[in-house]
Amino acid sequence: MRQWRFEVFNRASFPDVDGSRVLDEIKELGIESVEAVQSARVFLIEADPSGVLGGCFDNKFAERVAKDLLADPVCEEYYIGRSGAPAGLAKATLIEVHLKSGVTDPVAESVMAAIADMGITVSNVRTARKYILLGGISKSQSDTIAKKILANDCIEDVIIGSETEPPSPHLKPYELKIIHWPVCELDDEGLIALSKAKDLFLNLTEMQTIQKHYRELGREPTDVELESLAQTWSEHCVHKTLKSSVDMKINGEQIHFDNLLKETVFKATQELNKDWCISVFADNAGVIEFDEDTAICFKVETHNRPSALDPYGGAATGIGGVIRDPMGTGLGSRPIANTDIFCFGLPDKKLEEIPKGVLHPRRIMKGVVAGVRDYGNRMGIPTVNGAVYFDDRYLANPLVYCGNIGIMDKNKCFKHPQSGNLVIVVGGRTGRDGIHGATFSSGEITHEYETIFSHAVQIGNAITEKTMLDVLIQANEAGLYEAITDCGAGGLSSSVGEMGKDLGAEIDLEKVPLKYAGLNYAEIWISEAQERMVIAVKPENLKAIKKIFDDENVESTVIGKFTDDKKLILRYNGQQVAEMDMDFLHRGVPKYSRKAIWESQQLSEPSMEAMDDYGDVLLQILSCYNVASKEWVIRQYDHEVQGSSVVKPLTGVDNDGPSDGAVIRPRFDSDKGLAISCGMNPLYGDIDPYWMALAGIDEAVRNLMCVGGRFDRIALLDNFCWGNCTKPETFGALVRASQACYDGAIAFGTPFISGKDSLNNEFSCEDGTQISIPSTLLISAISVVDDINKCVTMDAKGVSNLLFVVGETKNELGGSHYYKIHGQIGANVPKVDLETAPKIAERMAEATAQGLIVSCHDCSEGGLAVALAEMAFAGGLGIEADLRGLPKSDDCQRVDTQLFSESTSRYIVEVEPEKYDAFGKLMLNLPFGQIGKVTDKKSLTIKAQDGKTVIDLDLDSMKQAWLKPLAW
């Protein structure tokens, strides 16, 4: 066997995109001595030169591979072998980045297949990247560059200036050795020590429960049995905190929940009992009716920890994972839209302020966006809605929420696995990647996690998932399987365990196809390797379904069968390695009781100096990262693939205004649409998480109403990301938010259909200080649109049209961006009036349905002034506004309060003069008032109650202030 090395460089006359990016990032690090960076792609191909495996991989063939396949004939050149530093340049540093052994290398797989198309089968391909840094740099600087820019420790190895490359990863085959992890004789200390040593993240009560179980059985558990329990009982999989019983002291008053989730979020759904809810909190995603024949399912997940360690890979597998949820809901849906919401530390943070073990927020953000981009775009799913939020408390724990929506036949919304069905794993192969992901995501993160948990990072390959999706849709249409679920957290352990929990299953682990040799049976069972789904197939359908998979080169393997004895039997080469009781595995997790405390904080309103002109303040708020344009992110996502987009994330005359929500048209043969939105405001949670949650619900609803969603078909999703919930105060905040979810859902008539939580988002720094994220509740919402031709957008449309504000502006600057830019938080958090808010939303939906309005924008961060500015510059038209027309509460008399209060349930609506009467009639008895009109003046002017002009800005300066901060 001979190894060939190929290097591919850009020709000098073509820009080296990767090299320039690296150079820019080196400058960002403050290293000025690097003058240029040249990048090269490296391919290491192992082939048999004698030609036993098909043709003969000789020098001539190597030239062909380089010329016809690896290098672009126009803009690249190649070198076979190892090229040295460019001649005459003494100050050159060579750095090579190789994937760690076992890390999925999709390019290598494609190259192997392509060489086979050329007629020769090679035995192995690896790829690497080579960088030549020109300029004088020290050893420590090259280390820093390698670590901070070029490579990720978790998945890549760096070789600086060396002439060698990593050895070929030929792993020894695994020889069966059954391992027991004895628990029966351990004392409490021993149980805890075992849980820690094996990264099980099981607490003492859980370990004691397991001990009792095995004492009753009269034997010791095997490693894989304990691993299964740890996965199945992890916070990530069973949400034990949210389902725990709670004793809560709320401002001194004691209340009790037997099961927090069931008595808040879920209870609202049960009480509302909507007949269009098909499957809620039961499957991988919540399912609602779309039209007579089809249903829609929606799921939002978080992938926070992996994204903190490996932003690109973590985010990519985050979106990859959540796509598999709708794919594994009912009998499988076809994904039609992605959503993504990120929370990061401030991107301009100084490098020396970053704690050890934490990546810079800018690097995290760039990596996360690139990860979602590359995976989502490759899947051919439009990313239509999202948000990016910045706060320094997300520095060590960035939040990455990824959502996916699928469409399915209404009669295929439920699975029916039966005993005797074959268990088939479809899609990607199993490797060591992502082992302990489920348990890892449930614990607290420290500065050492980077090294300890590098194996918890999963590596994704979107094309493997896409090809799997292509064939599963065909198999579903042909009705060839009885049940489907994804291999997510916990791997096969969770998917087979979950599907077979009322049946029983026997699995032969040696049959699971592996990426490489050497995995033991426990690793196979709990690996979280991506792009795998498990299906249950009747034996008589095996041939037909295999043909569908084989026809498009998708691997599928029978690994066992479902039984009827409620036992989980695992074997390796015929030897039993686990025998578990499904009931104990799935229902044995001890119930928790937790303490929670909520004390309303004693906060006060700051005294703000009144100003004559608020123009500068408005510009400052428009430039706040949270308010500023996210165009840099949005444009990197394909939001139009599938040809379904109706209201795009960017809108207006120059296609750059911020849409409130998105609308897609999922079926080619129908003008029915789907509106998608979200709501989130962690700043309000600093004052009171109850009002934060309600504001989030109101915002998500508003955003749907703004684009034309139906009011009576709104479904919500909750995603709680919280700090350490063993602290009663932190948990108390979560209970408050849950109570608000119940109250809000009931008031708006909007059931929650799915949810997820990510707790313990705290980071322990080296010096022992802890950084906890702010309590962060994301509300995602979807609604049906009856006729997409009636949808409206937020950009001002026509000169002389009238502008109205619907909804009351109150003295509610608490948690506002106006206070934020002044370094204040305040006390008067926006409070949703649960009587009026739903009425306003309903009437807004009616106004759109009747075609009475031409644009609509909600007031959120930055309040009325920001919303007016956005409408004006998105439409390229001026606005003259007069605060005398503003519907407001009696205590809302100050100009700054009127301009910047973030009171909820407010909409700015543009109405053509001839529709005025009809619109006014429809809004009767609601707080609404005419605030101004659209002009051709290219400026925004706002007059205060006393007639004085308090804002007078031209469109361009506002737009530039808004566009600039994140225009990277």
Next chain:
Amino acid sequence: MAQIKAVVLRAAGINCDMETEYALEASGAKAERVHINRMIEDRKLLSQYQILVFPGGFSYGDDVAAGKILANQVIHHLAGAVQKFIDDGKLVLGICNGFQVLVKAGILPGNSSAKEQAVTITYNDSGKFEDRWTYLAPQTDRCVFIDPGQQIYLPIAHGEGKVVTTDEATLEKLRSDGHIAFKYVDKDGREGPYPVNPNGSMDSIAGLTDSTGRVLGLMPHPERHIRHTQHPHWSRLKDKKGGDGMTMFTNAVKYVKENF
């Protein structure tokens, strides 16, 4: 011709096949999405169609370079079948990834005297994937897909869309032989820097056609603008006419109807 048949070629990572199929159907063709494995198994399969579309997507994940692996497959397994298809007077359309495949397989610019591939499509100057809308000015009056002189508005969504040639002579030949199908322009029809030219293409090239005018490849997505509600600011427009991309499909169907 009774029934015009169009085939949309699928492969691992292709993802614009359904909307492309729909656009063809809406133009009056009978369209089918067929996996490349079927075409390779049965080399005669292609001959039953009159329109072949290489749709958008990320064939094989854009591994090595966009479109490269699929182009390699076409070269080694389907070159003869595709060449015969073209020689028979039939139509080939490559959209986005499909355009990349046509160029990297040497099918476009096509019929030029150069033996070596002298045109390619590479990374955007911006260094990243971008989804944005572009105005396109036709540069030819002999490509059957294109209405001459009719400026259109279509979205691009790609990370590797920059059309480049090995040298000025090659570029001049593209111009003089009428291979340039579309250029990126602004609203008023003028060429300009980024973002008017969204990827840095030489001569603002957005699409190429071969010497027969029956093979067209372009980076923008006609199938994403076939109805007015796909226009990025349709809610501002009084005119509710169909989308600009539709003409390419209807022209293709019309051509087949008239010539077969």
